[in-house]
Amino acid sequence: xxxxxxxAQGSERHRALxxxxxxxxRADVEELIGVYNPTYFRRMLAELGGVGTAKLxxxxxxxxxxxxxxxxxxxxxxxxxxxxxxxxxxxxLFTDDDLDEARRRLVxxxxxxxxxxxxxxxxxxxxxxxx
Numbered sequence: 001x002x003x004x005x006x007x008a009q010g011s012e013r014h015r016a017l018x019x020x021x022x023x024x025x026r027a028d029v030e031e032l033i034g035v036y037n038p039t040y041f042r043r044m045l046a047e048l049g050g051v052g053t054a055k056l057x058x059x060x061x062x063x064x065x066x067x068x069x070x071x072x073x074x075x076x077x078x079x080x081x082x083x084x085x086x087x088x089x090x091x092x093l094f095t096d097d098d099l100d101e102a103r104r105r106l107v108x109x110x111x112x113x114x115x116x117x118x119x120x121x122x123x124x125x126x127x128x129x130x131x
Contacts, residue, residue, distance in 0.1 A: 013130040014093070020125060021090050022050030028079040035074060038067050041081075051093050054081045058101050068105065077111050086117060089126045 010018070025045060029038055044053040071080050082102040085094050094102075106113050 011130075016129055017090065017093055018049065018051045021054075021084065021093060024084055024087075024090070025050045025053070025081055028084075032074075032076065032079060036067075036070050038070075041067055050081075050084075054085055054094070054102075055098065057081065058098055072109050077106060077109065078116055080106070082106050083111075083113075083116065086113060087120060088117070089122050 022045060029042060029045075032038070041053070044056065048056060068077075068080055068082070071077050077083060082105045084090060085102040086099060086106075091099060103113055
């Protein structure tokens with residue numbers, strides 16, 4: 001729960017961005033319902049928020065192996081939290097080590113991170129974030 005307290009104490013920009021990150025993750029989860037229902041991940045989002053969930057799953061002794069593998073099987077790694085962490089508009093929520101770990105996990109499955117990131121454009125809400 002420390003992560004939630006940490007988020008609440010962040011800047012207005014950080015809180016707004018963290019909220020957008022969580023909304024992004026939740027939207028992807030909802031689109032997957034029917035082919036994959038990530039119950040544990042949804043519970044983590046409810047308890048820890050998006051940033052807290054991603055940071056917890058990045059810890060060395062943790063793994064999102066089942067969900068990550070299922071997304072890979074479905075050809076949906078762009079819906080993984082690992083990919084979301086790497087989106088340029090969310091990257092400031094994470095440390096360089098976090099970003100490296102997310103990228104490492106995707107690259108291990110031959111996911112072309114750079115090409116997929118290059119194909120994305122920043123959403124309009126990015127321009128409205130507090131400074």
